[in-house]
Amino acid sequence: LARTLRALNETYDAQLCLRIGRPDEVLPALARQVSASRVHLTREFTPWGVRRDTRVAAALHADGVTGVPTGSPYAVDPGSLTTRAGGAYKVFTPWSKSWLEHDINPPPEAPEPLSLSSAPSDSPAWASIDDAISECAADLPEAGEEAASAQWHDFLAHKLDQYDVKRDRPDHEG
Numbered sequence: 001l002a003r004t005l006r007a008l009n010e011t012y013d014a015q016l017c018l019r020i021g022r023p024d025e026v027l028p029a030l031a032r033q034v035s036a037s038r039v040h041l042t043r044e045f046t047p048w049g050v051r052r053d054t055r056v057a058a059a060l061h062a063d064g065v066t067g068v069p070t071g072s073p074y075a076v077d078p079g080s081l082t083t084r085a086g087g088a089y090k091v092f093t094p095w096s097k098s099w100l101e102h103d104i105n106p107p108p109e110a111p112e113p114l115s116l117s118s119a120p121s122d123s124p125a126w127a128s129i130d131d132a133i134s135e136c137a138a139d140l141p142e143a144g145e146e147a148a149s150a151q152w153h154d155f156l157a158h159k160l161d162q163y164d165v166k167r168d169r170p171d172h173e174g
Helices: 002-011 023-033 047-062 092-101 123-135 145-158 160-166
Strands: 038-042 066-070
Touching: 002 123, 002 145, 023 047, 038 047, 047 066, 145 160
Parallel strands: 038 066
Antiparallel strands: none
């Protein structure tokens, strides 16, 4: 995550704003600082995340800012696919067939015009990111959208034809 944040910051010419603190305090303060009328929040489904986002939306609303639930971290939102009896799937194949029949919402479009605000980061936030990067002993793949795209294209060109065999072998790449 730390390396991905650094790569994203490079993508946006070092304009990524990283803050430390309680989201229900930090986001309204940031919205005031940049005179935002709306703040888009990735929809959350865990009980803790829903409670957090409810507090954030209330704090934004108190400042006259609209919290807009946008998108989802999931391809299909939890609970949106159920068996004919209304229960949860217990076997992958029927779930995957239901998923393929499900209307998948396209990613939200970027609002027009989109402009980045120059809000400063908390310097301790970037220091903690750099500490995490320097302390990581794992041999991880390169981070960032460009690296992920290159890995995807390499998979398509060199590994896709073996996927049906190697997908059940986590000890093999591919």
